Amino acid sequence: MAALFxxxxxxxxxxxxxxxxxxxxxxxxxxxRITQIERASGAKPTLELARALDVALDADDLxxxxxxxxxxxxxxxxxxxxxxxxxxxxxxRQYAGHLVPGLLQTxxxxxxxxxxxxxxxxHEHLEERIALRMGRxxxxxxxxxxxxxxxxxxxxxxxxIGGRVAxxxxxxxxxxRAKESHxxxxxxxxxxxxxxxxGGALSLLDMPDGSKIAYTEGAHYGQLVEEPADIRGFxxxxxxxxxxxxxxxxxxDMIRSVMEDNYRGAKVPSRSDRRxxxxxxxxxxxxxxxxxxxxxxxxxxxxx
Numbered sequence: 001m002a003a004l005f006x007x008x009x010x011x012x013x014x015x016x017x018x019x020x021x022x023x024x025x026x027x028x029x030x031x032x033r034i035t036q037i038e039r040a041s042g043a044k045p046t047l048e049l050a051r052a053l054d055v056a057l058d059a060d061d062l063x064x065x066x067x068x069x070x071x072x073x074x075x076x077x078x079x080x081x082x083x084x085x086x087x088x089x090x091x092x093r094q095y096a097g098h099l100v101p102g103l104l105q106t107x108x109x110x111x112x113x114x115x116x117x118x119x120x121x122x123h124e125h126l127e128e129r130i131a132l133r134m135g136r137x138x139x140x141x142x143x144x145x146x147x148x149x150x151x152x153x154x155x156x157x158x159x160x161i162g163g164r165v166a167x168x169x170x171x172x173x174x175x176x177r178a179k180e181s182h183x184x185x186x187x188x189x190x191x192x193x194x195x196x197x198x199g200g201a202l203s204l205l206d207m208p209d210g211s212k213i214a215y216t217e218g219a220h221y222g223q224l225v226e227e228p229a230d231i232r233g234f235x236x237x238x239x240x241x242x243x244x245x246x247x248x249x250x251x252x253d254m255i256r257s258v259m260e261d262n263y264r265g266a267k268v269p270s271r272s273d274r275r276x277x278x279x280x281x282x283x284x285x286x287x288x289x290x291x292x293x294x295x296x297x298x299x300x301x302x303x304x
Contacts, residue, residue, distance in 0.1 A: 001069040002040040005050075008066065010038040012057035027052035044070050044128050047135035081224055082203065082215045083132075087139060089213075091206035092146050093238055095197045097153045099161065100170060102133050103140060104150065104177055109170040110134070112162030140183070149184045151238075151245050157187065157258045168263035171255055178252055186245040187254050195244070196237040204234060 013023050013034070020038070021031035027049060037045055037053075045053070050067040053059070068084060086092060094101050099113055107130065114129045139145060160167040178185045188195070205213040214225040214234045225231060246254060 001066070002044055005045070005063065005066050005070045006038040006040045008059070008062060009034070009053060009057070012059055013038075016057055023053075023056060026056040044131065046131045047138060082213075082222065083136065085205055085207070085213055085224075086203070087136070088208060089146050089205040090144075090208055091149075093149045093204040095151045095153075095202045095238065095241060096156055097197060097199065097201055098156060098159070099201075100152070100156055100174065101150055101201075101203075103137055103148065104174060105133065105137075106166070106170050106173050107134055108166045109162050112166060140177075140180075145182055147182050149186075149242075151186045151188055151241055152251075153188055154190045154254070157255060158262065160263065164263045168259055171259035171263065174255055175252060175259075178248070184248055185251055185255070186242060186248055187251040188241060188245040189254070192244050195241050197241065202234060202238065204231070204238060 013020070016023075018026075019031070020034040024031040024034045029049065045067070047064075047067055050063050050070075054061060054063040057063070068087065092103070100109060102110065105113070110130055110133050111126075114126055114133070140148065157171065161170070174185060177183050201217045203215040203217075205215070207213065211226075212228070212231045212235075214231045216223050216225065225234070245251070
């Protein structure tokens with residue numbers, strides 16, 4: 001499919017009378033990048049680049065329509081149909097027991113996650129996966145964006161994927177995205193008992209035609225479920241988990257607390273430090289006033 005995409009770009013470019021360098025200038029990449037795309041020899045194009053090429057070459061969405069198929073080999077077979085279906089879903093409900101879902105990941109977090117795994121074939125494969133994951137997130141800002149409801153296990157917040165700085169950035173991203181009206185986040189805390197989705201992840205998709213799709217996933221497997229009876233069971237279990245999770249506002253407060261206490265920067269005190277300082281400062285101020293014997297005049301020091 002990458003080769004087919006490249007052939008289409010070359011034909012459209014030739015018909016338009018453009019050199020590779022001229023086309024590159026129109027879409028803000030170097031000419032050698034166009035060469036790589038036409039020969040299918042480099043990293044596959046991002047969705048943003050595919051759109052720019054489509055406009056520059058007046059391709060009437062041909063290149064945009066081809067783009068998802070170009071990337072199908074970037075992820076294992078079990079996730080390919082799910083990725084394609086999630087692009088059309090009008091509502092997405094997810095439970096994540098170990099990782100922040102891909103739609104909400106920062107690029108740094110995604111790179112750390114996608115850098116491991118038995119299905120990774122090398123550096124170029126990694127870059128393709130990252131580009132696809134970041135490209136999928138554009139759906140959340142599109143005019144037809146889906147409603148997104150995500151339940152995170154508390155373990156997701158505590159494991160510093162990519163390091164402490166990267167994890168702080170990721171938690172800040174969650175807080176920022178949760179401000180959007182179509183995105184809801186909940187956290188199921190450690191003190192809740194066992195539940196149906198422990199040890200894995202679940203996604204429930206509501207499709208434009210009213211049909212529903214469920215997708216369950218582990219570290220090295222995935223399963224797409226389309227049987228209505230099975231999906232009803234998943235929905236019931238998801239609603240039970242949603243009921244015992246923290247409410248959205250409390251969930252955001254937990255995310256904020258974990259970010260401040262566990263992944264704070266060197267100059268950002270923890271909440272416990274701030275409480276201690278808040279208690280100490282009035283006492284210190286009263287002590288200075290007592291020792292000074294009255295109001296102090298700014299800028300004047302007592303003589304030795």
